[in-house]
Amino acid sequence: MDVFLLMQLLIAAVAGALLYTLIGIAPGTDETAVLAPVTLVLVLTGLSPIIILTFFISAIVAKKLTDSIPVAVAGIPGGVMAAPMVEHALVLKKHNRADLAIRKMASGSVIGTLISVPLSLLLAQQLLPFADAVRTYANPLFFFGAIFLALMSRERIVSLLAILPLAIVIQGLRELYWSVGVVPENETVFTSFFLGITIGPVLLTLFELFNTKKRQAVPKHDAKEVKLRDQHHIKGLHPFKILSKEELTWSTLSSVFGSFLFILSPVGITILLGEVISSRVKDPIRKASLAISSMDALTNAAYISGTLIPLIALGVPLSPVAIGPGGALFNAPPVFNETYNMHHALSMSEFVVATVIGAAVAILITYFIIVKYAESICYVVFKYIPHEALLALFIGLVVLLSFMDGGLLNVFGVGLIAIVAGYFHRLGMNYGVQFMVLYAAPWLIGLF
Amino acid sequence: MTTNPSNETKKVFIEVWEDVIAIPDLVISVIITVSFTMILYALAPERPPFPLIFGLIGALFGFGLSVFLIKPKRTVTLIKSKEDK
Numbered sequence: 001m002d003v004f005l006l007m008q009l010l011i012a013a014v015a016g017a018l019l020y021t022l023i024g025i026a027p028g029t030d031e032t033a034v035l036a037p038v039t040l041v042l043v044l045t046g047l048s049p050i051i052i053l054t055f056f057i058s059a060i061v062a063k064k065l066t067d068s069i070p071v072a073v074a075g076i077p078g079g080v081m082a083a084p085m086v087e088h089a090l091v092l093k094k095h096n097r098a099d100l101a102i103r104k105m106a107s108g109s110v111i112g113t114l115i116s117v118p119l120s121l122l123l124a125q126q127l128l129p130f131a132d133a134v135r136t137y138a139n140p141l142f143f144f145g146a147i148f149l150a151l152m153s154r155e156r157i158v159s160l161l162a163i164l165p166l167a168i169v170i171q172g173l174r175e176l177y178w179s180v181g182v183v184p185e186n187e188t189v190f191t192s193f194f195l196g197i198t199i200g201p202v203l204l205t206l207f208e209l210f211n212t213k214k215r216q217a218v219p220k221h222d223a224k225e226v227k228l229r230d231q232h233h234i235k236g237l238h239p240f241k242i243l244s245k246e247e248l249t250w251s252t253l254s255s256v257f258g259s260f261l262f263i264l265s266p267v268g269i270t271i272l273l274g275e276v277i278s279s280r281v282k283d284p285i286r287k288a289s290l291a292i293s294s295m296d297a298l299t300n301a302a303y304i305s306g307t308l309i310p311l312i313a314l315g316v317p318l319s320p321v322a323i324g325p326g327g328a329l330f331n332a333p334p335v336f337n338e339t340y341n342m343h344h345a346l347s348m349s350e351f352v353v354a355t356v357i358g359a360a361v362a363i364l365i366t367y368f369i370i371v372k373y374a375e376s377i378c379y380v381v382f383k384y385i386p387h388e389a390l391l392a393l394f395i396g397l398v399v400l401l402s403f404m405d406g407g408l409l410n411v412f413g414v415g416l417i418a419i420v421a422g423y424f425h426r427l428g429m430n431y432g433v434q435f436m437v438l439y440a441a442p443w444l445i446g447l448f
Numbered sequence: 449m450t451t452n453p454s455n456e457t458k459k460v461f462i463e464v465w466e467d468v469i470a471i472p473d474l475v476i477s478v479i480i481t482v483s484f485t486m487i488l489y490a491l492a493p494e495r496p497p498f499p500l501i502f503g504l505i506g507a508l509f510g511f512g513l514s515v516f517l518i519k520p521k522r523t524v525t526l527i528k529s530k531e532d533k
Contacts, residue, residue, distance in 0.1 A: 044500055205464050209471060220459035221468045224522040375526070382524045387467040389514035392477035396485040396510055400503040403486070 009054045009354065013361035016058035021366055024066030025381045031067075031303075032431055033198050035059060035325035037397050040191060043332040049345040050354050053311075056329065057358030060307065064300045065109045065366045068292070069374045072101035085295050088278070088288040095285055101292060102374055106367055107239035108251045108293035112300030113359050115255035119301075120308040121352060123259065127313035138316045138338070139443035145318060146436035149265065155428025162424045166434060167441040169420050173413045174442075183406045188442070189413075190333055192402040196414035197434050198324075199398050200422030202391065207419055226382050239367075247290050250277050251297035258301030262309050265320045265432050266302035270295050304359075312351050315343030317439070320432035327435065461521050468521045477518055481510030 023034050035056070042052050071089040085105070092101040134141065143163075150159030170193055177183040208214045243251060254273050261269050278291035306321030307329075316338070317323040317330040329342040336342065346354070402414040421434050437444075461468035488506030492499040 041500065041504060202464060206474070209462070215471075218462045221461045221463055222459050223461065224468050226522050226524045227527055379524060379526060382522050383520065385515060386469075386473070386477070386518040386520040387464070388469050388474045388477045388518050389481075389511050391464065391469070391474060392481040392514055393507055393511045395478050396481035396507040397504075399482050400485050400489060400500075400507065403489070404499065404503075 005050070008048075008051055009357050010361065012051045012055040013058040013358050014365065016055040016358065017062040017362040017365040020059040020063040021066045021377070022381060024063040025069055025378055031060075031063065032324040033202075033394065035063065036198055036327055037195060037394070037401075039326070040195075040328035040332055040401070041397075043328045043335050044191075046335060049342050050350050053329070053342060053346065053351070053354040054358040056307070056326065057304070057355050058362040059358075060303050060325070061109075061113055061300070061359050061362035062366045064112075064296070064303060065106055065362070068105040068109070068296055069102060069378060072099075072105060072374075085274075085292050088274075088291040088295075091284050091288040092292075097285065100289065103242045104247065104289045104293040105296045107242040108247075108296035109300045110239040110363055110367055111243070111248070111251040111293075112255045112258065112297035113304060113363060115252060115297075116259045116301035116304040117308075117355055117359055119256065119259040120262075120305040121312070121355070123262075123305065124309045124312035125348075127309065131314050134314050134316055134318065138318075139440060141316070141318060142436045142440035143444055146433050146440060149320065149430070149432040149436060152264065153428065153430050153433065158424070158427045159429040159433050162427070162429045163433070163437055164444070166421060166424060166429075166437045167444045169417060170438060170441040171445040173417070177406050177410065177413070180409065182409050188333070189405045189410065190331060190438075191328075192398070192405040192410060192414045193417055193438060194327055194435070195398050195401055196417035197421040197431070197438060199394060200418040200420075200434075201425045202394070202422070203415065203418040204422030204426065206391075207415075243293055244289075247293045250290060250294040254294045254298040255301035258298040259305035259309075262302065262305040262319045262321070264302075265430060266299055266306060269302060270299050273298055304355075308351070308355060311343055312348070315341060317435075320430075320435075323435040323439065324431050331439075470521060473518045477510075477514035480513050480517075481507060484510035484513070 019038075020034075038059075039052065039056055042055060068085060068089070071086050072093065089101045089105075146163050147160065150156060150163065153159050173193075174183075174189055177189060178185050183189055209218070240248065254277065257273060258266070258269060274291050274295040277294050278287050281287040281290055303321055303325075306319040307326045310316060310318050310322040311326070311329060315330070317327060322330065329336070331337060331341060336345075398414060398418075399411055402411045406413065424434065425431070461470055463469075464474075485503050485506040488509070489499050489503035492502030
């Protein structure tokens with residue numbers, strides 16, 4: 001490997017870690033919604049795949065390290081996956097131990113990363129012999145993936161019943177574009193539909209505000225009060241010393257679980273395992289620390305293995321993380337498609353190099369530097385970045401990519417998909433199921 | 449152009465994505481960001497990846513301008529921690 005490439009990888013890793021440290025702290029940012037568009041854009045600009053993977057790995061490690069920080073200092077989840085931890089973090093906050101919460105969570109994250117990186121690489125290698133079979137049956141597998149994830153979700157019936165209607169909307173629009181002629185017959189609109197699903201829940205909420213009655217009925221709020229506690233006495237960040245033996249054991253175990261269960265929804269297993277582990281403990285502070293450290297370890301592990309295993313072994317995004325936040329690594333026409341994507345572009349050693357550099361840089365920067373200044377960063381983000389600007393930025397990105405995919409007609413087409421998918425999402429059909437449907441739609445509609 | 453968050457007696461903000469916003473401010477920032485994005489996209493040379501990159505730069509400009517023009521609807525207080533153990 002030459003020095004120039006190594007420099008590029010380091011720059012990509014640093015950029016990913018810094019950007020997603022800020023985004024991770026911004027409240028309410030959904031992992032899929034913030035990771036997918038940026039990755040997509042990087043893929044479309046034609047950057048070298050190994051640089052993009054380094055950026056992506058660094059981004060997820062940094063994002064997962066930091067999205068628990070606002071939970072600890074302000075009780076506001078920095079991301080959807082941090083939401084299950086709020087309850088436990090609030091216990092620590094109430095006992096004035098927010099600093100402890102940050103250290104426990106961050107240490108849990110580090111453990112999760114350290115365990116899942118080698119484990120995912122090993123698991124991926126074990127799965128390689130099955131790759132051809134999986135690829136041959138990829139389309140039905142996406143369909144069964146949708147059914148499987150639907151059955152695993154809380155709202156089974158809604159999720160199952162909504163599969164075909166969503167596929168009809170997606171494939172129906174594609175057929176319409178071909179017959180009207182806004183998209184050439186040999187091109188399939190994918191990217192902007194993907195973003196439409198991603199932004200669905202938010203867009204639906206915003207669209208409803210155009211309705212006079214809904215707008216008046218929406219609960220009104222005061223300015224959000226955020227109380228930050230000065231944490232500058234956090235010292236001595238050593239993940240193996242911060243965690244007690246019990247926490248270390250359970251963080252390790254849950255990371256292993258998380259890596260093996262890569263095919264399941266990370267939020268689901270986090271809630272499930274976190275509760276199972278912490279329910280054995282009575283003392284509130286001990287219980288909360290145990291829960292947040294092992295949950296953070298688990299989400300990290302699930303994220304990394306969910307990305308790496310399908311990417312390295314299969315080349316087909318058969319996990320909720322791969323198909324959601326990591327979607328652009330598998331399918332981003334015209335750069336990547338089902339027959340040529342990052343799986344085909346990189347060799348095993350390149351995967352290892354990108355992952356190790358990405359994870360190491362993110363841990364170094366985010367863990368050792370950012371965690372120390374957690375409350376100052378939170379202060380700046382909360383004080384100066386308006387939520388409106390973030391929402392507008394995402395809407396801007398969606399409009400741009402929709403227009404590039406299929407002109408003005410597609411801007412409204414993506415709006416339609418967003419509202420339909422957003423409504424199904426509200427009723428309980430999660431992203432995992434919806435993305436599986438997006439992939440399975442041509443095959444599924446072709447059955448009729 | 450900004451709504452003053454000190455106007456706390458009247459509840460005027462709505463919650464979207466786990467945080468509160470003011471509708472007029474959101475409309476303004478969406479208009480700003482989308483216009484900047486699409487104008488720069490239209491100005492870009494035809495050859496890919498320029499339209500995408502120009503569009504992104506436009507989006508970031510719009511974001512920057514929105515951050516500058518609109519006040520966050522949060523009151524942030526920093527509590528000095530006592531010497532807790």
